[in-house]
Amino acid sequence: MKSTFSAALAVLFCFFTSSLMAADLLVEAESFTDHGGWKLDTQFIIEMGSPYLLAHGLGKPVAEAKTEVTFPETGTYRVFVRTKDWVGQWNAPGSPGKFQVAIDGKPLEETFGTKGAEWFWHDGGTVDIENKDVTLSIQDLTGFDGRCDAIYFTTNTNATPPSSGSQLAKWRKDLLGITEDIKTEGPYDLVVIGGGYSGMGAAISAARMGCKVALIQDRPVLGGNGSSEVRVWAMGNIRRGKYPRIGEIVEEFADKAKKSPGTYEEFGDEKKEAIVRAEPNIDLFLNHHANGLEMKDGKIASITAFDTRTSQVRKFEGTLFCDATGHGTIGALAGALYDQTDKGRMGMSNMWRWDEADQETTFPETPWALDLTMKDFPYPRDHHGQWFWESGFDKDPIQGAEAIRDWNLRAVYGAFNAMKNRDGASKHKNAELTWLAYVGGPRESRRLIGDVILTEEDIVAKRDFKDGCVPSTWSIDLHYPKKEYADKFPDNPFISIAVHDQRVDRSYGYPVPYRCFYSKNVPNLFMAGRCISVTHEALGTVRVMKTCGMMGEVVGKAASLCKIHDCSPRAVYEEHWDEMDHLLKLPGQARRATVDAEIEMPDTLLPTSPYGPPSGINPTKLTGIVIDDRQAEKTGKWSEGTGLKGYVNHGYLYSGEKGAKVRFPIKIEKAGNYEIRYAYQPHENRSAQANVVVGIDTSRETTVINMKEQPPIDGGFYSLGVFTIKPGEETYVEVESRGDGNIHADAIQLIPVDEK
The missing domain is CATH 2.60.120.260 (Galactose-binding domain-like)
Known part of the structure; x- marks a missing residue:
């Protein structure tokens, strides 16, 4: 875990090594005041230990990242940069992620991103520091996803920084002189972790029913897979079934993209944030990664998260918590029961698009990418590499997530190389790669276990649960590697095929029971989204974003009843379902300032959904x-x-x-x-x-x-x-x-x- 001693961007700590006092300076890359064209990548903190800067330039070097630092003293320092050669794990020729580190504009002799199949401290040799105050910069050389985590300077020429795990985390903390500078937030009635559709639905719904809510999101934008960073259009029908008002909140913020991937503007990041910030009962914490918690009497007492830009640590105290991370991260930390399909999971996608320039364009050769010709991948119709650019079916979706994303990048770069420099060159002289998602779109990870584990058989047989409330209208849509493209890369195919079981009512919807939305063994933990209590097969229908958003709406309403009755999520079903039934029938715009206040109805109601309870035979x-x-x-x-x-x-x-x-x-x-x-x-x-x-x-x-x-x-x-x-x-x-x-x-x- 990264922390910071103060608001300063680089913190100094001196320590004895071999009985000699050494001067040291550790600079975290995410703390640079100017990221330039580098992207802050926070996806793999669980896997590699921290956020890092990524030079995602689609083959064109990005603008340098820079910051001002003060050395403890002048003299000769040895330099280490935590980085990796991101294609090294596949022994791919060449090093696409090359970059340099510069002092006052003068690059060090060593080029980074050229060694190491895993994250490590790349020895950059020595540098003479003649003035304490300098400009430190990271200069990209390729535009092909170089990455930098941190830069360490030491006058101890025998120093060897620890490479990973708890030893690295402690070393960072000790070196930076971190004290327990933790800011406490709350207490909240509901703490929601994850700012995708499910988390937004839960936060807004709970806030409008009078709960004080914290919404924690580890990215700078809301929407998750439905943000401009990933650009998966929102699917799943809303406002139908037994509770046709559920989905009205989702309708307020859902994107209107016509294709997937669409354009940046179609996903409305600003609109989503504005809707959340307009709720007086919500405190929004963007760029915060939750990585710890405290338990008390078998319940979650607080969540710990740190600011991925400044490393400020915050503790969020609350009564109820909602895991909307998609990975079941909070549930796993709390010891919640969960299941995870070992093989044949749905994978991660990184969609892309290309456009036609007014003149001929060039694209660098990519010998380190997948070795593809035009026949090795489906032609990107409408200039889009769509949802089926997906891999990681048999890979660890948590500890192997960075490798899955990077394999997807190699696939896309290899495909575009075939279009520009191989057998597609004559047809694509003006083609230009204009967007490629570096934030992955995962589909399946941990599934937390609730009082009901919904199965494919339940859905197909239309099993009637008393608490069925979220209409799932997507077919049972499971993804598998597509054979015609998988034969060449059997270890990790990168093109998928969707197999649909159509036995789901796409008009009325199958009502998913509320008992799938809270943990069986952690009594104050809700879940919403892809980590709810379903089997792998049932996940195929409930996982689409509008359906996930409706789960959040239900969780938010249930949280208000937990607050009123000082009870658990389970007790809402067992003892207060009549009240829950009433709340589920309310318009999405209905609100009350506190849970004790009268509910105020909106001035103008949305028209009754034509897909509400059937007036004829169900x-x-x-x-x-x-x-x-x-x-x-x-x-x-x-x-x-x-x-x-x-x-x-x-x-x-x-x-x-x-x-x-x-x-x-x-x-x-x-x-x-x-x-x-x-x-x-x-x-x-x-x-x-x-x-x-x-x-x-x-x-x-x-x-x-x-x-x-x-x-x-x-x-x-x-x-x-x-x-x-x-x-x-x-x-x-x-x-x-x-x-x-x-x-x-x-x-x-x-x-x-x-x-x-």
Whole structure:
């Protein structure tokens, strides 16, 4: 852990070595007053011990980082720089991350970033310091992700700084003369660690219900994977199901990106921060990394975090805590039970984009990158390297995170090298690499265990939990290495394929139970986001950002009840669920100054969600796969109706316009024989000869239905027959109006014949 003795950027401490007094100066790179073009990378503190500066210039050297320092005395100093050759672990030729250290503009003779497969103190030789006050700078030479953690000067020529672990942390602290200069914040009703969608949802929701909240985020922006740093567009439908007001807070700050990755502006970092800062009950701490905690009587008493720029240590005291880190970091520190899939996890992505310049451009050769030609990767359509640039499926997502990110960088640089300098050169003369995420977008890590561990079987069977509250509408979307691109790099493939299980209701949503959002054995710990209590398979549907944000909204409301009743998150379910049910039905803009105050409703309510509780038959209660009319593709003029009762979900469609069509697309994961049923409500103005077509691949089978008559199957269904369906085939049910009476389109139902 890094700390600071004062606000000074470099702190001096003298100590005896071999019975001689040595003068020493340790300068932390993140404390430079001017980072220039270098990026502050805080992702791998758990792994390598500290933040560091990264020269992420996409092949163009970045502006130097510099600061003013004062040496304890003049004389000859030996210099050490903590760094690494970031491709060294793969024995790749060349050293892309080269940089120099300069004193008053004069570089040392040694070039750094050229040695060491792991972080270590690179010996930079000696330098004569003639004036105590100097300008210290770090000068990038390549633009290819050189990295610098700290610079150490000593007059002891025999000094050997410790390289890693607790010994290094203690050495830093001792050398800097750190006292226990810890600033205490709080106490808070809820401390939220992690500022992505889940953390923002929890903080805003709790604050609006009267809780005093601290929101701790280790990056300079909010949004996590949905920020401009990572640029994953926000997916998952909101405002639907049993509690259609849940999601209104997410709707306030969610991005409107049209593609993933989108542009910087589309992700609205400033808007997210402004919304959080507008809440008087929230104290926001950006650039703070939580790396410690205190337990008392089996509960978390406080969280310790340090400012990644100044190293100021803060202790956050609180009653309740929410782990929204995505990695279950706080839960692991607290001894919470957790699970982690060892092999075949979903990986980390680092998306990228390129653009066309007005003139020919060049790109440096990258012999140290992955050795790729155009056939070794999918062509980046629309100038985007999208979500499937992903790796680390069998790598440690915590202790191996930096290597996963760096492998992704090597893949992208290798691909762009193929476009510019190899077999794609003639087509890409004006191509310019304009953005590459250096902050990784992880999908799966630890999953903290709650009172319910949600499974794929629960979701597919539509198991009804009393506390089901967060609608998950994303398919069970699991990622695997894509074979055609993986054969060349079997140890760590870098292109993924998404395998979707479509048996999730994408309109109404499967309601994830509240009991997945608190720890089974740490009584005051909530969790929201990718680290909730689900299996690896179930994570495939709940992990998308808007769904994670709704988890946070639920946690925030539950925290207010914990405050009111001085109870645990578990007791909210066991003893106060009627009150929780009431809070979950409130608008997202509802608020109270304290938990004891009256709830004030917003002046203008958002319109009621059309995907709230069904006014008709709940599709989640029906057997098999149900595809509602709101998921169908319409051609021509269709009207929505609710007058004829017995319909599925929210209503039905009808049209008398000749040629108007409705097509229900069918996608299945498992090949088999399925009975396909068509739902409609009869009426005297309906067509007596409605042609309903089942299309499978190139075959079409038509059934004529008299829609004036009552459907023969309970629930308003008509059987179209049993069909053999395979994944990947184009399959659909389509009905077309003949203009001889209204055609009615409500829903279709697929029932595996062995489950009838």
